[in-house]
Structure formats: C-alpha cells, structure tokens
Amino acid sequence: MKNNYFYNETNFDCLDAAYKPLLPIEQKSVPLRVPPLLRSEQHDNHVSHYTIVAQEGEIQILDGPKTKTWGYNGDILGPTIRFTCGETYTITLVNQLPEVTTFHWHGLNIPGPIEDGGPFAPVKPGESKTITFTVNQPASTCWLHPHPCPNTASQVWHGLAAMVIVSDAHEASLDLPRTYGVDDIPLILQDRSYHDNQLDYQRDYDADGIQGNVALINGGVNATFDVTQQRIRLRVLNGANRKEFRLHLDDDLPMTVISSDASLLPKPITLTHLMLTVAERSEFILDFSDYKLGDCVVLYSDDCPILTFRIKEFARNKQNSIQTNFSMAPLSTTHEFL
Incomplete structure (x- = not known):
C-alpha cells in the first residue's frame, strides 16, 4: 500500500525557484534530544504555576564551534508543556532576550489578546508578565512560539519553539x-x-x-x-x-x-x-x-x-492492535465533528 500526499503536487514548495532542498549531513549520529517536561512550581486551589523564560543560549549542532541560539528555559527550543482540559494555569513569562518578544499559544483555545500571546501582548527585555487561563478543549498537540511584529520569523529561526500537549479524559481512556x-x-x-x-x-x-x-x-x-x-x-x-x-x-x-x-x-x-x-x-x-x-x-x-x-529488545507489556474508533460525545458545539 502506498499513497500520495493528498495535495496537488504542482503546489509543492520544492517547485519554487527559491526552494532549498534538505541535504544529508556528514557527521556522526547522536541520540534524539527529547525535551524535558516542564514541571509545575506549585499547585494550589486547583491552579498549577509555571515559569517560562525566553533566553539566549549556545549548543552543539554541527561539528566545530557551538551555535548561538535562543530557547525557552534552555539553549534551544523549550521543555514540553502539558495541560489538562478543565485545569487552570498561572504562567510567569520572562524575557531575557535583547528585544521584545511575546509568548503565543498556537492551537490553544484561550482568551486574547493578552493570554493568547499575540502581537498585542509584548514582554519587553528584562521584564516579565503573568497570565492565567483555563484549558477547555479536546486533547491535541499545540505549540508555543513568539509572535512579535515584525520579528516572529526571526525569533523562531533563532530557536524559540516548544511543544504543548493537551490531554483530556476521553484521550486517556483510549488504548x-x-x-x-x-x-x-x-x-x-x-x-x-x-x-x-x-x-x-x-x-x-x-x-x-x-x-x-x-x-x-x-x-x-x-x-x-x-x-x-x-x-x-x-x-x-x-x-x-x-x-x-x-x-x-x-x-x-x-x-x-x-x-x-x-x-x-x-x-x-x-x-x-x-x-x-x-x-x-x-x-x-x-x-x-x-x-x-x-x-x-x-x-x-x-x-x-x-x-x-x-x-532494541521490546519491553514486555500489552501492546495490541491500534484502536479503530475514537468517537466521543462532543465536548461542545464547536467540536461536533467528533
């Protein structure tokens, strides 16, 4: 069984005159970096507290000198952030970069413009901002990235990005x-x-x-x-x-x-x-x-x-066939397709 990509191939980016193909790198392989999970600093009254710092860093990517990068709570990218549907989170956002940034929750269904972290929620260098929101959406994979105008692309290019995992009771019930x-x-x-x-x-x-x-x-x-x-x-x-x-x-x-x-x-x-x-x-x-x-x-x-x-040698545990139906009662009218 083979399939195509379900896109019109005449629109692929590789047909653009400015396209740069990915090329293999001739250097030794390394274990995949799995970002750590962001840990809650405290949990009280059903509210979890986190701190996320946008900072400069330096990391070994290619053979030779280390690459100067930006990251969240580290040298590049950031920790994986886990949220649970129905839970409330208070997050302190700290900017240790030399320019204005924002903290945009791409894919999260939360209020804007401040909590959402779009261009209208700037955090200046050396300053911090605290936001609070409640997660109310189905399990999904989202991400955190900067969104300052006009420097969104530049800041992502330097390394600012982190994965966000939303879980809910329905997803937790599936095999x-x-x-x-x-x-x-x-x-x-x-x-x-x-x-x-x-x-x-x-x-x-x-x-x-x-x-x-x-x-x-x-x-x-x-x-x-x-x-x-x-x-x-x-x-x-x-x-x-x-x-x-x-x-x-x-x-x-x-x-x-x-x-x-x-x-x-x-x-x-x-x-x-x-x-x-x-x-x-x-x-x-x-x-x-x-x-x-x-x-x-x-x-x-x-x-x-x-x-x-x-x-490697497989661990001995139950790993059977993949569940074939994920249907659930809709969380709200905005998710009736489930």
Missing part, C-alpha cells in the same frame, strides 16, 4: 501509547542554514519565508531513537519558517494517523506518506512488531534522512 519519552515522542521538525556554524537571518532572508538545507529534529541533526516498545506515538510539529516536510519511512512502514491540529480524528487513517505544512501538527503511530533486534528504520523528508529508529 494509545502515552509514556512520554518512551513510546510518546515529540518531534519538532525545522530547517536551517549555517554560516561558520552560526545563524544569519538577514543574510538568508527571503520575503516569502526563509529556508535552509539542514534538517533539524528537536534542535539536532542525524538523530537516532532506540525503540523499546512495539508501538510508538509520534507527535510531529512542522516548526519551520517556510518549508514543507514530506514524511515517509525508508521501507514504507505505514503511519497510523490518529490526530491533526485540533483533536483526535474520528478514526485512524493509515498512510505511507504524510506532508506537513508550516505550523501543522500530526500524531501517528508506528508499529514495529514485525521487526527484530538490530533492525533500523529511517524516517525521511523527501530524499533526506532525518531520524533513524534502532530496534
């Missing part, structure tokens, strides 16, 4: 992988260009969106992931500024897609090829039960390898 970092893995896909190992946004600037030849996955290159469970769930975000990612496994291992931007699908869809446009999210399950110890399976975007799955 899905959900052990974070083991069989529930966040993947932030991006592309970059480097000049003596450094980013130069102005040098690479394109009014239609900046591109690069180097594929990043969770802020690194040539990543490997050791598979110890027969089924793993990948939460994939296209965090690039412009590039489309056209995903497939080297042996056409099927991807069982269970979720898109807003929520779980009514039922899984099996694909061998999946395209994600900018800011799009998808969750899919890979079933490695037919593989043996020592096998390797490679995830590609077009012709560029981006992640190698190394099959």
